[in-house]
Amino acid sequence: MRTKYIAVAMMAILALPILSVRADDAENVFDIQAAALIFSPDSSVTYWLAKPQIGFPDSTMAIDEATLSLWASAQTIDTITYVSIKVYPILIDWDPENVSWTFPWTTPGGDFDDSHYAERSFAGLGTQAVEFDLTDLCARWADERLPYYGFLIGLSESSLVPVQFLNGPNGDGPFATLRIHYTTADLE
Numbered sequence: 001m002r003t004k005y006i007a008v009a010m011m012a013i014l015a016l017p018i019l020s021v022r023a024d025d026a027e028n029v030f031d032i033q034a035a036a037l038i039f040s041p042d043s044s045v046t047y048w049l050a051k052p053q054i055g056f057p058d059s060t061m062a063i064d065e066a067t068l069s070l071w072a073s074a075q076t077i078d079t080i081t082y083v084s085i086k087v088y089p090i091l092i093d094w095d096p097e098n099v100s101w102t103f104p105w106t107t108p109g110g111d112f113d114d115s116h117y118a119e120r121s122f123a124g125l126g127t128q129a130v131e132f133d134l135t136d137l138c139a140r141w142a143d144e145r146l147p148y149y150g151f152l153i154g155l156s157e158s159s160l161v162p163v164q165f166l167n168g169p170n171g172d173g174p175f176a177t178l179r180i181h182y183t184t185a186d187l188e
Contacts, residue, residue: 040109049099066178066179137151
């Protein structure tokens, strides 16, 4: 009897139309050569803005992992200190050549999503490589849960000292590098 049920189940499976899905793993690397800087009127707050040319949104892309890497130097000479840096998604379109603390924003300092962000903290002296997990943000950009207009980098209020971002450990690299590992699925 058992064989009969298996044969009937196999016939039912074979009667279904075949839908083939092809998945390809890929990685895109975006070297961000420079970031636009905006300063608060009293110069107490600085934000770095970047908008790499990424093909978002893309409904065929499943983000597996995304990281933003940059080099930071805590601006202190002799004290180990605490620094916390946040990366926020920007919510409206902007032009890197024409941006300020108040333009084109509806909120001074930029229109960004402060509920979906990546954060990285470190303690120490000197120059450090800092890596942010942007997997969730990139997934939201890819599937249009968030519009893609780049991102804003700023210090958290909990940071104890200012930070200088460097173009690589020796000053000869990009401002930052964004690596996006993803899988694409094409229905055939």
